[in-house]
Amino acid sequence: MNLSDIPPKGGSPFTLPMAAFLMLLLLAPFLVARFGLYHYLAIEIAIWIIFAMGFNLLFGYTGLHSFGHGAYLGIGAYAFGLFQHNVSTSLWGGLGAALLAAMVAGGFVALFLSHRRGIYFALLSIAFGQIFWFSSIKLHRVTGGEDGLLGIPRPPLQIGNVAVTLADNRIFYWFVAALAALVVIGLWRVVNSPFGRVLQAIRQNEMRARFVGYDVWRWKWLAFTISATFAGLAGALLAMAQNSAYPDVMSLHQSGLVVMMVLVGGGLVNFWGPILGVLLYFLAREVLGSLTETWLLWYGLMFVVMVMVRPEGLAGLIGTAARREAPAPPARIVETTP
Amino acid sequence: MQSILPHLINGLTLGLLFALIALGFTLIVGVMEVINLAHGSLFALGAYFALTTISGGPLAATEFGQWWLTFPLGTRYVVAAIVGPLLAGLVGAFLEICLRPTYGKASLYGLLLTFGAALVLEESIRLVWGAGEQNLRTPGPITGAVLIGGMIFSTYKVYAAAFAIFAILCVWLFLEKTPYGAIIKAGAHDSEMVRALGYDLGRLRLFVFGFGAALAGLAGVVMAPIWGLRPHIGLDVVIPAFLIIVIGGVGSFWGAVIASLLVGLSVGLTGAFVPAWSMVSMYILLILIVGFRARGLLGRKSALEN
Numbered sequence: 001m002n003l004s005d006i007p008p009k010g011g012s013p014f015t016l017p018m019a020a021f022l023m024l025l026l027l028a029p030f031l032v033a034r035f036g037l038y039h040y041l042a043i044e045i046a047i048w049i050i051f052a053m054g055f056n057l058l059f060g061y062t063g064l065h066s067f068g069h070g071a072y073l074g075i076g077a078y079a080f081g082l083f084q085h086n087v088s089t090s091l092w093g094g095l096g097a098a099l100l101a102a103m104v105a106g107g108f109v110a111l112f113l114s115h116r117r118g119i120y121f122a123l124l125s126i127a128f129g130q131i132f133w134f135s136s137i138k139l140h141r142v143t144g145g146e147d148g149l150l151g152i153p154r155p156p157l158q159i160g161n162v163a164v165t166l167a168d169n170r171i172f173y174w175f176v177a178a179l180a181a182l183v184v185i186g187l188w189r190v191v192n193s194p195f196g197r198v199l200q201a202i203r204q205n206e207m208r209a210r211f212v213g214y215d216v217w218r219w220k221w222l223a224f225t226i227s228a229t230f231a232g233l234a235g236a237l238l239a240m241a242q243n244s245a246y247p248d249v250m251s252l253h254q255s256g257l258v259v260m261m262v263l264v265g266g267g268l269v270n271f272w273g274p275i276l277g278v279l280l281y282f283l284a285r286e287v288l289g290s291l292t293e294t295w296l297l298w299y300g301l302m303f304v305v306m307v308m309v310r311p312e313g314l315a316g317l318i319g320t321a322a323r324r325e326a327p328a329p330p331a332r333i334v335e336t337t338p
Numbered sequence: 339m340q341s342i343l344p345h346l347i348n349g350l351t352l353g354l355l356f357a358l359i360a361l362g363f364t365l366i367v368g369v370m371e372v373i374n375l376a377h378g379s380l381f382a383l384g385a386y387f388a389l390t391t392i393s394g395g396p397l398a399a400t401e402f403g404q405w406w407l408t409f410p411l412g413t414r415y416v417v418a419a420i421v422g423p424l425l426a427g428l429v430g431a432f433l434e435i436c437l438r439p440t441y442g443k444a445s446l447y448g449l450l451l452t453f454g455a456a457l458v459l460e461e462s463i464r465l466v467w468g469a470g471e472q473n474l475r476t477p478g479p480i481t482g483a484v485l486i487g488g489m490i491f492s493t494y495k496v497y498a499a500a501f502a503i504f505a506i507l508c509v510w511l512f513l514e515k516t517p518y519g520a521i522i523k524a525g526a527h528d529s530e531m532v533r534a535l536g537y538d539l540g541r542l543r544l545f546v547f548g549f550g551a552a553l554a555g556l557a558g559v560v561m562a563p564i565w566g567l568r569p570h571i572g573l574d575v576v577i578p579a580f581l582i583i584v585i586g587g588v589g590s591f592w593g594a595v596i597a598s599l600l601v602g603l604s605v606g607l608t609g610a611f612v613p614a615w616s617m618v619s620m621y622i623l624l625i626l627i628v629g630f631r632a633r634g635l636l637g638r639k640s641a642l643e644n
Contacts, residue, residue: 065446065449112625112629115632116632118445119373119449119588120584122373122446122449123581123584123624123628124624124625124628126577126580127581127621127624128621128625130577130618130621131618131622134615134617134621135618138614138615138618252573253573259450259453260453260454263450294461294464294465297458297462297465300454300455300458300461301458303450303454304436304451304454304455304458307440307451307454308439308440311440311443311447
């Protein structure tokens with residue numbers, strides 16, 4: 001069995017799931033308050049949605065299984081912090097620095113990775129991720145070593161002459177949520193564009209895509225670089241949220257976590273999979289975490305069972321249930337325009 | 339030259355120990371084309387089981403435990419070095435049964451399942467043995483230091499390295515000189531043909547996985563006195579094993595051994611001059627080698643490339 005196919009669908013991004021997602025972003029602060037959870041959780045979820053959705057462009061759509069993606073999240077966070085400390089306290093400048101740093105790092109790594117497939121790709125992505133992680137620990141003078149880069153300010157949001165302070169988590173959430181909405185809408189456009197189709201073609205059969213005439217290596221390089229840039233954005237927001245940047249997010253453990261989230265949610269079969277996965281992870285952390293200290297054990301067990309019986313994840317599960325309700329559509333050959 | 343020699347020897351020792359860790363890993367990759375990310379956790383599990391065997395564990399207060407503790411440490415250590423790997427092998431066999439639904443699918447699923455299993459095992463270890471650092475005590479005759487050619491070595495490391503050579507040779511003999519080894523190698527080469535010849539492939543896989551896991555556990559018992567024991571040691575261990583397999587070439591026995599020595603040497607030598615960066619050197623080695631030889635030093639074509 002191959003990874004299930006993501007049906008190519010174009011048109012307007014404003015579909016029912018998109019409306020549901022935007023609604024959820026709007027209601028999240030109230031929902032979080034309603035269930036007695038702290039406000040910071042909503043920020044964390046929105047940041048991880050950006051990270052996971054960007055990651056899935058590479059993982060689910062292009063079929064390149066990177067296990068070192070946390071590195072670019074970390075690079076974004078450090079770049080943001082270093083910009084605030086060494087250049088100037090500016091929100092847009094910091095975000096730009098984070099995006100640029102993650103893009104350059106991702107683009108450099110992708111030079112080595114774009115020729116690889118399958119397990120060799122995964123292994124090399126781990127190797128590069130570990131190098132960045134080690135560097136962040138060892139370059140004491142720049143990154144603060146294992147203590148992390150502390151005291152990163154949250155600069156005010158400056159639009160024209162208007163400045164909005166983001167110091168309050170409640171206001172900061174709206175900023176992160178707006179970015180998350182932009183990222184998701186943007187990614188929806190990307191995966192449904194001709195570019196996204198090529199990426200999916202590479203996932204389904206790299207050799208065939210090459211024979212059709214696509215320069216596969218360049219597309220893979222591009223997918224990796226874009227994905228790393230999204231991770232950099234998420235990293236910058238994480239640095240703002242935590243007021244600090246730690247090497248911890250770059251470790252293999254964290255990189256594996258985002259893979260787990262995307263897979264559990266069903267990122268392999270559905271655009272919305274990563275979001276479901278992120279939600280499930282954080283709900284599990286909060287709910288199971290309040291019940292038992294070893295919640296990761298239960299989450300890991302759930303993940304193992306999921307891979308065994310339902311590798312298409314939560315979105316696949318919902319999809320199967322929906323299909324069972326509705327009568328099966330008559331089989332037809334999907335025509336794709338060249 | 340005199341100053342570099344100890345580091346060279348240190349590196350080679352480390353390489354031999356890495357080879358011991360990678361042995362089970364390469365066996366499982368070669369036969370089943372599954373990257374077993376839980377290898378490190380099985381390594382840790384073997385060591386923890388040995389720890390409990392030596393101390394008597396929950397039975398220490400019972401009559402049996404009291405009787406057991408009257409044995410000298412050396413005896414208990416030898417028994418523990420057998421019991422620990424055996425139990426790790428059992429856990430590995432169970433893991434293989436869990437892996438069965440992923441056969442015939444993309445290699446990603448096996449990787450993911452074992453990643454989840456690694457998480458579960460690590461958390462279980464934390465639950466059972468606590469999060470703190472623990473020590474596996476070694477009996478008197480193999481602790482302390484020894485003077486060889488004017489240089490001081492840890493006695494235990496000398497024994498561990500010798501044992502690693504012994505284990506590598508045993509596994510090699512098993513694979514090359516016994517009919518069982520022939521079946522295992524044939525299974526790695528063409529599993530369908532092996533099945534057609536009437537061998538029970540399910541049992542073969544169960545055995546290989548269990549055996550690989552037991553080797554991981556054995557490596558754990560050997561390494562624990564050197565590296566110490568903590569729940570997350572699995573992750574620290576599986577990465578070098580991983581790199582070694584890729585450098586050596588997936589499925590190649592001697593490739594793995596050569597790669598282990600290379601990695602050990604590079605870590606040992608960088609450790610001498612830039613100690614803080616010694617662990618990074620192996621990643622750089624990987625990128626250098628795999629950058630030029632995509633399949634590693636002695637690799638052959640594998641289903642894992644797709």
